[in-house]
Amino acid sequence: MGFFFKNKKKNKTEEAMAQASEVTTETTTADGMILSREGIKLGLPSVSMEEAIIAAGELLRDLGYVDDDYIPAMIRRNEEASVYMGLGLAIPHGTEDAKKNVKKSGIIVMQYPEGVEFNGGTAQLVIGIAGVGDEHLEILAQITEAVTEDEILEKLKTTTDVDYILKTFANME
Template sequence: MGFFFKNKKKNKEEETVTPVVETTPEVPAKEGMILVREGIKLGLPTVSMEEAIVAAGELLRDLGYVDDDYIPAMIRRNEEASVYMGLGLAIPHGTEDAKRDVKRSGIIVMQYPDGVEFNGGTAQLVIGIAGVGDEHLEILGQITEAVTEEEILEELKKTTDVDYVLNTFTN
């Protein structure tokens, strides 16, 4: 199962479905995916903003997306400009200089039903990202597109179904 998003074009007839990360014969499909079941954590207890960012970084690291040095870069990025996006969503990621610490592109989804206080709001969803090169920009756009419908975003904040989360970002 790949990780796919619809690429919206100005002309709807040109709409296509493109894999975010293509797998190659040398990379098993699971390793080629940017979101895996193990990268989804639901029903987490409330923690501090920094603890949530560190937890996201550690999960990215544990899944092989980044090196240890990426985690403090995620904290620095939030200090430079809040990673809170609004509507209960925070997307922590590393600074520009942390790109060297990214092994492969990936995302993780951490759900805090009671919320984590970020600068500017309360996030029930913390989606950590790591992108090789400029892939983080594409990933950010695709995450935003996947959660644009309010009903989907609200369900992601409270669901206990890992498959729902996986399918939301797969379809």
């Protein structure tokens, strides 16, 4: 089930083009993970809910997952139905009509140890997602699966170890 966090295999031409291109800032690890080290921000100071959603959108954009128009769609999505999931976790993502603004599927993880107020709840983890087509549903399911154990979720909220976060999301089956 871990397909989301792995890029599809590229042919040699695509690999050569990707290596030669400096347009993208995404770092793909040897095993093809699309959650990159650059997509993980730890120990961030508390901000407003809107600032956290915008920051998540900007990081998704900066890593090449979405274009600029996806960010306001993330704010609209939260206005339509809260992206706060409970247990200190918010998962901002775009509205249905924003799928056209997704370049490739990916996630980012932003940790706010002191929390961000989200519609009556406090999120220490803000996981921004972008999914091509209906991949966002699989992404949501896999994130939920990765954080089902209380001790894992609590450690994700406070860890200073980027590798722990990479491993937590990469090891899902």
